[in-house]
Amino acid sequence: MNESRVKGKNIGIIGIGNIGRSLLQGLLAAAISRLSGGIFISDIKRENLSAFEADRASNVVVCAANREVAENADVIILAVKPPEVNMVLEEIASVMNSEKILISVAAGVPTAVIERYLGGGKKVIRVMPNLGARVGESVTAICTGEYAGEEDEAIAKEIFHAIGAVYRVKERDIDIITGLSGSGIAFFAMMIDALADGGVYEGLPHDVALEIAARTALGAAKMILAGDTPSLIKQMTASPGGTTMRGLYAMEAKGVTAAVMEAVIEATKRAREISQHRT
Ligand SMILES: NC(=O)c1ccc[n+]([C@@H]2O[C@H](COP(=O)([O-])OP(=O)(O)OC[C@H]3O[C@@H](n4cnc5c(N)ncnc54)[C@H](OP(=O)(O)O)[C@@H]3O)[C@@H](O)[C@H]2O)c1
Numbered sequence: 001m002n003e004s005r006v007k008g009k010n011i012g013i014i015g016i017g018n019i020g021r022s023l024l025q026g027l028l029a030a031a032i033s034r035l036s037g038g039i040f041i042s043d044i045k046r047e048n049l050s051a052f053e054a055d056r057a058s059n060v061v062v063c064a065a066n067r068e069v070a071e072n073a074d075v076i077i078l079a080v081k082p083p084e085v086n087m088v089l090e091e092i093a094s095v096m097n098s099e100k101i102l103i104s105v106a107a108g109v110p111t112a113v114i115e116r117y118l119g120g121g122k123k124v125i126r127v128m129p130n131l132g133a134r135v136g137e138s139v140t141a142i143c144t145g146e147y148a149g150e151e152d153e154a155i156a157k158e159i160f161h162a163i164g165a166v167y168r169v170k171e172r173d174i175d176i177i178t179g180l181s182g183s184g185i186a187f188f189a190m191m192i193d194a195l196a197d198g199g200v201y202e203g204l205p206h207d208v209a210l211e212i213a214a215r216t217a218l219g220a221a222k223m224i225l226a227g228d229t230p231s232l233i234k235q236m237t238a239s240p241g242g243t244t245m246r247g248l249y250a251m252e253a254k255g256v257t258a259a260v261m262e263a264v265i266e267a268t269k270r271a272r273e274i275s276q277h278r279t
Pocket residue numbers: 014015016017018019020042043044045048066079080081082084087088105106107128129130131182
């Protein structure tokens with residue numbers, strides 16, 4: 001096994017909401033938290049921190065201010081909503097030196113904007129995870145700013161591996177990833193819900209239908225990741241004159257493919273609008 005790059009490093013997370021909390025829980029569950037020095041956390045909402053304050057066995061240090069996180073951590077993960085990013089950057093800029101790495105999860109905030117706020121050649125990495133992080137199944141896209149090097153990227157990848165898969169992309173593609181997987185997980189939730197509703201419409205209890213629909217989606221996803229193409233799955237399921245072909249015809253008659261593509265295209269467009277606004 002390769003030596004951990006996170007070993008002995010202090011990690012900071014500012015914003016313990018949906019993503020920040022998932023990341024923290026992922027790190028605590030993975031060996032990485034035992035390797036890292038301490039995990040320093042802050043959030044404007046104190047109640048988001050209380051669960052971690054009580055856990056004396058972990059190496060989590062609850063901080064009273066964002067600045068304290070940035071002072072103590074070698075790698076600072078910024079997990080607040082995009083409109084709050086500037087304010088937090090202003091708070092921590094004076095304690096950020098050129099050795100520290102700032103990893104931003106904020107949608108639509110370019111690395112160049114963060115670098116400008118921090119000033120003077122600071123290491124910035126941008127990531128786009130998704131809510132699958134809650135169960136260790138995030139898809140995280142990662143890109144680096146002007147001053148972050150390969151070693152910094154490797155550190156960020158190791159951290160985000162704790163909550164799922166990591167893919168390196170060009171920064172211009174981050175907005176597409178925001179639509180495809182950042183928002184895409186909600187599109188899937190809706191599709192699974194719709195599949196279950198079909199079963200409920202035909203008489204199945206809702207809990208049974210929902211679990212079966214979710215497991216069906218999981219099966220399809222695992223097959224595709226194992227190398228079966230979507231068209232092969234279709235071909236293997238749809239026998240001539242059978243039930244699947246009737247269902248597929250009904251789906252296409254309603255334009256499901258175009259509607260799902262449109263969801264990703266529109267979400268990407270919105271991510272680009274937000275990015276443009278911030279440049
Ligand atoms: N949720 C997703 O699926 C997802 C996916 C990919 C990327 N992201 C990105 O991840 C970031 C966080 O999203 P989220 O869904 O985790 O948001 P969230 O649940 O609202 O979490 C953000 C947390 O930061 C706190 N906060 C607000 N201002 C702060 C400040 N000045 N200092 C410290 N903490 C502050 C918030 O408190 P309050 O609630 O009191 O404001 C909240 O607890 C966003 O930039 C988003 O674009 C989210």
